Amino acid sequence: MDPENFIADNLAARFGAVEYILFGIVLALPAAIGVFHGCFGSKQNTTAQFLMANRKMTAAPVALSLICSFICPITLLGNPAEIYLYGTQ
Numbered sequence: 347m348d349p350e351n352f353i354a355d356n357l358a359a360r361f362g363a364v365e366y367i368l369f370g371i372v373l374a375l376p377a378a379i380g381v382f383h384g385c386f387g388s389k390q391n392t393t394a395q396f397l398m399a400n401r402k403m404t405a406a407p408v409a410l411s412l413i414c415s416f417i418c419p420i421t422l423l424g425n426p427a428e429i430y431l432y433g434t435q
Contacts, residue, residue: 390396 390400394400
């Protein structure tokens with residue numbers, strides 16, 4: 347029996363109540379924030395106000411948004427594939 351596969355199999359079988367609760371919170375919290383801002387947030391009158399944030403955003407949020415838009419796909423698609431192919435070591 348390969349010890350690495352044995353450890354991986356045992357860890358995969360231990361997704362219990364705490365993990366399900368945390369997973370639910372991770373899904374529910376952004377959904378609740380979106381619903382709240384959709385119902386009670388400031389209303390944009392035109393599509394230009396919505397798409398361009400009424401041209402009042404500073405450089406910091408724009409830069410963070412651009413960084414996140416490049417990092418997130420790499421993280422979500424690349425890391426699981428790399429771990430599957432090469433393991434965590």
